[in-house]
Amino acid sequence: MKKIILTGGGTAGHVTPNIALIDKLQKEGYDIYYIGSKTGMEKDLIGARGIRYYGISCGKLRRYMDIKNVTDAVRVVKGVFEAVSIIKKISPQVIFSKGGFVAVPVAVAAKILNIPLIIHESDITPGLANKIAIPFAKAVCASFPETLSYVKKENVFLTGTPIRKELFNGSKEKGFALCGFTEKRPTVLVIGGSQGSIKINAVLRQALPALLKSYNIIHICGRENVDKALLNTENYKQFEYLGPELAHIYALSDMVVSRAGANSIYEFLALKKPNLLIPLSRNASRGDQILNAASFEKQSISKVLPEEELNENSLVLNIIDLYSNRDRYVDAMADSNLSDGVAEVVKIINKFSKKSEK
Structure with missing residues (x-):
């Protein structure tokens, strides 16, 4: 059987x-x-899928001077040795990396062991x-x-972003049940990213009196960011984080307000959800x-509200305009013509996996 190692972590966007x-x-x-x-x-997240998981040491990479850069560099070196040992034992035909700090030791190990490494970059410019890892990659x-103009490499392929197929199988009825909404009004899903957004959370809660006159609001606010004083607010439902239930919430939602992480916005595109983006x-x-x-x-896919212009009034007006x-x-x-990237990415994986078998 062919073997592949996947890597990437730190945030949900890398997983x-x-x-x-x-x-x-x-x-x-x-x-x-x-x-x-x-x-x-x-x-x-991976363990829940029944995939064999190996943890290695890794350190945060910083663009500024910090004493922690020294200790984290040691962790990265340790991670390289750990990754080499794991990869040797598995002996895969190919390694696929979604990025994040943990992927750096794996990329170095792949180069040492001459295993083809394929990297996926979600954003326009590489993080x-x-x-650091791209020079070690085959593609x-x-x-x-x-992105094609930013990555100076021979094998760069426009694939789009892989979208989880379960997101297309959501049930609006199950979404209503999860939220406990009784009024079938337009529903706005507000997402601050997997870690939450202090500013979006605060401004949304200030705008609730105005928004709840016309909309149901679903708020994914991030770990430990639930406002307990608002738990019983009618037509407003808070979640710290959503796993499989997200598909039902998407099905229920008529539009989305979100940060502009690449994976999220490609999900909105694939699901055809009108969206208001508030980029960091x-x-x-x-x-x-x-x-x-x-x-x-630029492609008229999204409406954008710069964070510097975000306030209670601008959020309400932009949501009204988006719905209109x-x-x-x-x-x-x-x-x-930007589409789900699963088939395209696997096509590239197969291409370099076959080369390594020769």
Whole structure:
């Protein structure tokens, strides 16, 4: 049987595209293994899928001076040795990386052992971990056409982002049951990312009196960010995080307000959900979400509200405008040539897996 190692972790965005590939890879005859961090969220997410999981040491990569850079560098080196030992034992035909800090030791180990490494970059510009890992890769898969001009490598392929197939099988009725809504009004799903967003959470809660006059609100607020004072608010439901239930929540939702992480916005596109994007500002990020949002706004797929302009009034007005023009956004998404990347990514994996078998 062919063997493949998947890697990636740190945030849900570095794990869920790997999860989306599992069924297809198994149908293609691959025995699947996963290398992640010892304590990251990927351990639980992958473990729930019955995939054999190996944890290694890893350190955070920083663009600034910090004493922790020294200790984390030691962890990265340790992780390389651990990854080499694991990869030798498994002896895969190919390794697929979704990025994140844990993927760096695996990329180095793949190069040492001469195992083909394929990297997927979700954002328009590569993050720091992928920048370090790309020189060790045989190929890079990209979600956005713009990425092709940023990655100076021979084998760069526009594949789109792998989307979990279960997201297409949600039930609106089950969504209503999860939320306990009794009024079948337009429903707005608000997502602050897997870690939550302090600013989006705060502004949304300020805007609730106005929004709840017309909409049901579902709020994915992040771990330990539930406001207990609002637990019994009619037509407002809070979740820290959603796993399999997310499909039903998507089915129920008429539109989405979200950060502009690449994996999330490709889910909105695949599901044809009108969306308002509030990308992380450059003060809090490297600006990747701003570029992602601008690309989708240019294609009329998304409406964008810069974080610097986010307040109670602007949020309400933008949600009203999005709902009023929802059909226009759905039509633009239907015409888009950006699609689910599962088949395209597996095609690239097969290509380099076969080369390694020769």
